Amino acid sequence: MSDTLTIRSDGALDFLSLGALVHRLDPGNVPFRKATQCAIHVSGGEFNCAANLSDCFQMRTGIASAMVDYPIGDLIAERVRAMGVTPFYKHFTHDGARGPNMATVYSDRGHGVRGPVVFYNRSNEAAAQLKPGDFNWPGIFGAGVRWFHSGGIFASLSETTAELVIEAMQAAKVSGAVVSFDLNYREKLWNAAGGGHPRALAVLRRIVRHVDVLVGNEEDLQKGLGIPGPEVAATSTLDPSAFFGMIDRVVGDYPHIKVVATTLREVHSTNRHRWSAVAWISGQRYVAPTCDLDVHDRVGGGDAFASGLFYGLLTGESPEQSVKLGWAHGALATTFPGDTTMATLDQVKSLAKGGSARIQR
Template identity: 40%
Template sequence: MSAQTFQVAAENGQRWDALALGEVMLRLDPGEGRIRSARQFNVWEGGGEYNVARGLCSTFAHRTGVLTALPRNELGLLAQQLIQGGGVDASQIVWRDYDGIGRNTRMGLNFTERGFGVRAPLGISDRAYSAASQLQPEAFDWEALFGQHGVRWLHTGGIFAALSEHSAQTAITAVRAARRHGVAVSYDLNYRASLWNSHPDPDAARHANCAIAAECDLLIGDEYSFAACLGMDLSDLGCRYTPLDVGPAEAAAVRAMAQFPALQAVAFTLRDAANAARHGWAGALRTRSQLYVSDAREVDLLDRVGGGDAFVAGVVHALLSGKGEQAAVDLGAAHGALAMSTPGDYAITSLAEVEAVARGDGAAARR
């Protein structure tokens, strides 16, 4: 096991290993079919930030919780039961009264087609006026969460921050409070054009992202998301020679760490999406002194949604456990690959399976 340079608070009786701040939606999945012709949907819970907490708990056995809001109706109760079914602590959920028709608050919905071959995956969100988008900084007692109760890691992301001015301010308040209490902070820029393109003030959105990144220990993103979300001028880096070329993203990571002195590392995935059913796939982590890259592999996809979130969960698990940066990218890339082999927003797998994929074990049947 290599020495770890990434610093994170030791386990010392904290209530949680990690908390995730973000929106939890109900995902309606038509399976192999299409939304326009569906007659039934499978239902999952998911969200870019929550998926990390779910993976840390269900795959890696960490104590995690979610900071979110739900409507006090049957859909909110369904989401709560799904969250609890994954072992994630739902005790910090903020419940908002429901007016009967969703005028003031509602459950966010996400309709997702998996795609296949030349048919790309498709996601359609129906989340306006959702309970989570209306979260405000005073909804949580940050001093109690990070001080009295104790947590080692806070994860949030750009999807939540982009929902509204309120959610952006909530994320900023959360990461600042976490840093005051010595809690490690990770932020996945998770750029979504459908959110940012509709934002009333792109400059305000970039300012919010920069304010959050300034408090982070681990930033997740590549040169594209750094340019779009942080407003960094990376035009001189050019295009990737190949989709799995680590060079431009690493160069952008070095510049991000120069811009944000609190950053300990930047993590990102490398993906070659030749078609919707097979991707080239790898993970990378750039610290201030060294680049760590996983082995690249060809991954056959059942459902690509959540692969990046599962990668983050594997990275955070290794850093929380003191396994070192190389183990972080190896376990992260393996966990992400397994997440894309199962339906839903998160991996349905075990630590033993993740470690086997990270070692490069074959996929022969086990009986």
């Protein structure tokens, strides 16, 4: 088996995601118990990558997801259009009272020594009702898709969403698309769906058998795949050696994987982080530069890293440059409110080359 990632050169879409679309209520750094107003951000771990690749990197992207025909659905659909992402929706009708619903994520940013707080209302979520057979994968992939992506957040929602991820990955493989997956382990979601950690291990191990490119930090690898590693809660450093040791175990267990990547984040306070990234690509190790971040909103930083990395690989950049592009885009994303990018490609490339915050005239 070749250890080189093979990416088709053409297709109607450069990138297609499968995942849940959600809206995040953000009161800034005010705790919800004292909040009087919130910004609304359209999000979803899988959608964020498609939106970033479209808006910043000018790629042709799509999202396969659930859509409810009510005002919150309209708000979300408008934002999908605004980011230039082609939708493939399974439509649901709201009953006026109980749903089904587009999920709500609540997230205050914290400040200083007070960390961010995230919780959910995913009751009667339309995306959790998605199942195999809901999308015409032969038609979608038949038009040409270069890269397919999904993640552990969507897989956690129900038994049927996990099966849908596998169905889509199998169709993507038949069509010749690269398949990527972000483990994005969320304990609250796996517990809420039933089965908890044992179910998460079983589901994610099945899914990863179909994956070419795996994204996940140390905690994701430990809890999502059962890979031994250091006690994550006890350390927060930028030393990549522990992560590379875990990668050796991952590719030993899943030798078909061509790329494993993650961000490295040393948190000094909610608003001050040291930031880097690492990747294992076709047997070689790559480490991004390190920089200090003044964080405005950390939500979506990991998705922004993945987006920049995917862009580099899709456009034929070297592995080293691809990692730098991911690192730079992830760093820039933390300076904006919301879950999706507001960066330009020029900004990303400038920072990847060693640019600074000097004024641009």
